[in-house]
Amino acid sequence: MTALLRTAGVTKAFGGVQALSGATIEVEQGSIAGLIGPNGSGKTTLFNVITGYERVDDGDVYLADKQITNAPPDKVFGAGIGRTFQLTRVFSRLTVMENMIVAAQHGERGRGLLRNPFARAGGPATRRRAMELLEFTGIANHAGALAETLSYGQRKLLELSYVLMADPAIVLLDEPAGGVNPTLISTIADRIRQLNEQGTTFLIVEHNMDFVMGLCHKVTVLDYGTAVVTGPPDVVRTDPRVLDAYLGTAEDDDDIPVG
Amino acid sequence: MSAQTARRPAAGGLRSAAGARLGGVAVLLVVAAVFPLVITNALYTQFGVDTLIFVTAVAAWNLFSGFSGYISLGHAVFFGTGAYTVGLLTQHWKVIGGTIFALLPLGGLVAALIAVPFGLIALRVRRHTFVVITIAIFFMFQLMAFNFAFTGGNNGLSTPFFLWSAAEYNNPFYYAALILAVGTILLCWAIRGSRFGLQLLAIRDDEDRARGLGVRAMRVKLTAFVISGGLTGMVGGLWWFFIGQALPQTAFNPAFDLSVALMAFLGGFGTLAGPVLGALILEPLQQWDAITFTNGFVGEIALGVLFLAVILFMPRGLIPTGRELITRWRASNARRREPAPGGAPPGGAAVAQPAASTSQPSTGTPSTGSIR
Numbered sequence: 001m002t003a004l005l006r007t008a009g010v011t012k013a014f015g016g017v018q019a020l021s022g023a024t025i026e027v028e029q030g031s032i033a034g035l036i037g038p039n040g041s042g043k044t045t046l047f048n049v050i051t052g053y054e055r056v057d058d059g060d061v062y063l064a065d066k067q068i069t070n071a072p073p074d075k076v077f078g079a080g081i082g083r084t085f086q087l088t089r090v091f092s093r094l095t096v097m098e099n100m101i102v103a104a105q106h107g108e109r110g111r112g113l114l115r116n117p118f119a120r121a122g123g124p125a126t127r128r129r130a131m132e133l134l135e136f137t138g139i140a141n142h143a144g145a146l147a148e149t150l151s152y153g154q155r156k157l158l159e160l161s162y163v164l165m166a167d168p169a170i171v172l173l174d175e176p177a178g179g180v181n182p183t184l185i186s187t188i189a190d191r192i193r194q195l196n197e198q199g200t201t202f203l204i205v206e207h208n209m210d211f212v213m214g215l216c217h218k219v220t221v222l223d224y225g226t227a228v229v230t231g232p233p234d235v236v237r238t239d240p241r242v243l244d245a246y247l248g249t250a251e252d253d254d255d256i257p258v259g
Numbered sequence: 260m261s262a263q264t265a266r267r268p269a270a271g272g273l274r275s276a277a278g279a280r281l282g283g284v285a286v287l288l289v290v291a292a293v294f295p296l297v298i299t300n301a302l303y304t305q306f307g308v309d310t311l312i313f314v315t316a317v318a319a320w321n322l323f324s325g326f327s328g329y330i331s332l333g334h335a336v337f338f339g340t341g342a343y344t345v346g347l348l349t350q351h352w353k354v355i356g357g358t359i360f361a362l363l364p365l366g367g368l369v370a371a372l373i374a375v376p377f378g379l380i381a382l383r384v385r386r387h388t389f390v391v392i393t394i395a396i397f398f399m400f401q402l403m404a405f406n407f408a409f410t411g412g413n414n415g416l417s418t419p420f421f422l423w424s425a426a427e428y429n430n431p432f433y434y435a436a437l438i439l440a441v442g443t444i445l446l447c448w449a450i451r452g453s454r455f456g457l458q459l460l461a462i463r464d465d466e467d468r469a470r471g472l473g474v475r476a477m478r479v480k481l482t483a484f485v486i487s488g489g490l491t492g493m494v495g496g497l498w499w500f501f502i503g504q505a506l507p508q509t510a511f512n513p514a515f516d517l518s519v520a521l522m523a524f525l526g527g528f529g530t531l532a533g534p535v536l537g538a539l540i541l542e543p544l545q546q547w548d549a550i551t552f553t554n555g556f557v558g559e560i561a562l563g564v565l566f567l568a569v570i571l572f573m574p575r576g577l578i579p580t581g582r583e584l585i586t587r588w589r590a591s592n593a594r595r596r597e598p599a600p601g602g603a604p605p606g607g608a609a610v611a612q613p614a615a616s617t618s619q620p621s622t623g624t625p626s627t628g629s630i631r
Binding site (some may be wrong): 051053060072073074076077078083088089091092093094098099102103105120121122162163165166174 | 452453454456457458460461463464465466467469470471472473474475476
């Protein structure tokens with residue numbers, strides 16, 4: 001197993017707040033990795049640093065062997081890292097199909113300078129691919145609707161769908177189960193498993209412990225901007241350092257944080 | 260049986276709606292083309308030229324501001340730059356007669372070149388800060404026009420005399436303005452449906468999300484800004500030829516951007532037809548009240564009141580509001596013709612709402628609930 005995504009000693013401070021202090025994590029190729037930790041432990045900041053929304057103060061980010069430290073978001077996406085946001089962000093005044101086309105990385109024919117900038121958006125191949133993905137996530141019947149008419153859960157599905165338009169090597173999901181009903185949570189988990197079987201790697205930030213423990217092959221615990229433990233869910237679940245991070249004490253073994 | 264008969268007129272209705280739109284555009288074009296041949300009163304053809312100049316300016320402004328959501332109040336920089344560029348070249352090369360119109364692309368080119376550093380500075384910030392920076396840069400340009408020697412300072416630049424017959428004096432300007440307007444609108448239409456246009460609209464809705472989906476936001480915004488600035492520069496040059504003189508305060512006029520923005524908001528910010536409609540309504544109105552009320556303030560107060568009314572009662576503009584009213588009217592008509600078996604409350608908002616949202620065409624112009 002090789003690491004597909006790796007951060008090495010990433011440090012980031014916002015004014016006096018040290019959001020990340022030497023965060024080192026590894027996500028193995030073909031795995032579903034979980035990233036957990038108490039509120040304010042730096043999970044979303046780590047996502048932002050990896051995907052180019054924040055610059056690191058120190059440390060490096062690697063995709064496979066390529067260093068992508070401080071690359072801007074569009075380059076990071078082009079390199080094969082897709083992400084969703086904790087609070088869903090869709091293009092509300094575009095249709096669902098138009099949302100998908102925005103994320104399509106290549107025009108129908110030609111690239112770079114040869115591409116006609118005024119070519120009509122979304123040729124047949126792009127639209128076909130978009131419909132496939134929308135059917136996969138179950139919102140294909142909303143393809144023509146404005147994204148602002150979707151429910152919160154449907155927006156989560158749309159976010160997952162358009163991130164997949166570029167066939168990313170790894171997808172970073174920021175709380176995919178947050179604020180979503182239980183039926184949809186299991187749908188989302190199924191879809192992640194299916195995609196993973198087809199070769200997509202995942203890194204998931206999530207507070208729903210059943211979701212994380214049931215889905216992830218390995219879980220990393222972040223506390224005060226540092227990765228304190230990494231291991232299979234069963235091991236991490238009982239690690240005293242994890243309980244310490246969540247509860248501030250390692251004494252009470254039975255009180256594992258869930259939900 | 261009943262479902263079949265119900266579906267057929269609906270499909271016919273869709274086709275006839277597209278046909279009606281195309282027909283409407285054709286009629287409008289024909290009317291615009293023959294206008295100066297039928298109405299030969301110079302006062303009205305002058306209204307026509309002024310209106311077409313603003314149709315172009317508003318469509319060009321909307322191409323950047325309406326699509327990207329970045330409200331520019333500095334487009335007079337391009338208008339004035341176009342006017343002065345064409346003016347200086349006309350004087351330098353001693354151009355007269357019909358060939359003057361060949362200089363317009365050069366005015367556009369210089370305006371577009373100015374748009375590059377302007378955009379690189381202003382487009383680094385968003386929303387209100389962007390608006391303030393565009394205004395600041397605008398005043399820098401106005402000051403330069405006042406103070407440089409080559410711009411003629413306070414005296415500005417005057418056009419040469421054109422030896423065209425008085426009866427048809429306005430016609431060359433009219434047709435040049437018409438070609439510019441049609442070209443600009445066609446370009447807006449092409450961009451609206453293109454990948455580039457979709458990226459602009461994505462930036463309007465959520466720029467950071469768009470960046471995370473591979474949209475090179477700065478490049479896309481700057482390209483739109485430059486295209487928009489170039490078109491505004493061309494029409495600025497035409498304005499100079501037509502009006503006969505460019506002064507720093509008229510070529511670089513702060514009221515220009517306010518008028519343009521008002522016209523776009525009145526018709527429908529970010530839509531294709533809205534800015535055209537806004538200019539067609541407001542510019543003749545402005546011209547009319549300029550000659551009706553010799554006291555210039557009356558017209559300006561009326562404009563201010565109109566602006567307030569638009570923002571208060573029709574913040575999305577005529578086109579989106581009108582479209583919504585039509586769909587609602589159609590929905591209520593359909594209900595009246597075919598009463599629901601359950602006895603749904605007539606005119607219930609809960610019934611009208613989904614009908615309005617599903618009948619929105621997928622490539623239709625976006626509704627603009629709020630501006631950023």
